[in-house]
Amino acid sequence: MLKAQKKFGIEELEELSSSEMAKLTPNKFGQLLKDYFTIQNVYSAAIKEMSTKLEILDSEFHFRYKRNPIHNIQTRLKSPQSIFNKLLKKGLDSDIKTITESITDIAGIRVICQYIDDIYTIADLLTNQDDVTVVKVSDYIKRPKENGYRSLHLVVNVPVFLSDGKENVNVEIQIRTIAMDYWASLEHELKYKNPEEVPAEMKAKLLECAETIAETDRKMQDIYRALSKLHNNGEE
Numbered sequence: 001m002l003k004a005q006k007k008f009g010i011e012e013l014e015e016l017s018s019s020e021m022a023k024l025t026p027n028k029f030g031q032l033l034k035d036y037f038t039i040q041n042v043y044s045a046a047i048k049e050m051s052t053k054l055e056i057l058d059s060e061f062h063f064r065y066k067r068n069p070i071h072n073i074q075t076r077l078k079s080p081q082s083i084f085n086k087l088l089k090k091g092l093d094s095d096i097k098t099i100t101e102s103i104t105d106i107a108g109i110r111v112i113c114q115y116i117d118d119i120y121t122i123a124d125l126l127t128n129q130d131d132v133t134v135v136k137v138s139d140y141i142k143r144p145k146e147n148g149y150r151s152l153h154l155v156v157n158v159p160v161f162l163s164d165g166k167e168n169v170n171v172e173i174q175i176r177t178i179a180m181d182y183w184a185s186l187e188h189e190l191k192y193k194n195p196e197e198v199p200a201e202m203k204a205k206l207l208e209c210a211e212t213i214a215e216t217d218r219k220m221q222d223i224y225r226a227l228s229k230l231h232n233n234g235e236e
Contacts, residue, residue, distance in 0.1 A: 035096035036080045043107040045160045046169040047075050050109055057125055069118035071178055076108040104135065104155045105172035112181050115221045116141065119152050119175045126156070126173070133157040135170060141180075147203065148210025149184055151176040179217045183210050
């Protein structure tokens with residue numbers, strides 16, 4: 001069975017600015033840490049719940065169709081510093097109620113698929129499950145970001161059953177192809193290695209690379225569809 005891979009910690013790279021650091025009083029951050037450890041177990045459980053659902057779907061595909069639509073699964077629990085940073089940028093208080101209601105990506109899962117069709121298949125199968133409620137869908141594949149970023153983002157709400165009751169928790173799921181992940185990972189690394197504003201010429205080149213990779217993704221999808229059709233016809 002497919003297992004969740006290493007954590008993806010993009011937010012761990014975030015740094016607080018000097019002005020934000022000034023707001024990071026010991027009392028405020030201390031309370032945030034206390035709140036964080038209160039909810040950490042619940043969000044970790046939600047990640048395990050969703051990861052298991054994805055692993056089961058992938059395993060079923062292997063059994064029924066002799067292929068795995070999911071290349072790998074990565075998980076991440078947002079750090080206290082990253083949560084505090086996000087609250088500061090939004091001008092919000094750092095209490096537990098605000099954290100759980102305003103930040104929808106404390107628990108994060110990234111699903112890397114083989115083909116574009118697999119992205120929507122996995123998303124549909126996952127969100128059609130009775131205990132999964134869709135909160136938000138952002139389709140950056142059909143409508144890429146200005147920089148060329150492509151991925152399907154879902155925020156879903158799932159129940160977590162604990163010894164003292166049930167809690168409903170939001171989990172952000174990013175679903176993308178291997179090619180999309182390749183571009184996004186390198187683009188992010190380049191951005192953090194160059195903290196200054198990226199020159200327009202470089203932005204244009206990155207966008208061109210995104211378009212080239214997207215076209216390759218589409219061609220690979222077309223090849224897979226054509227070969228699948230030939231295979232299915234041969235079995236008739």
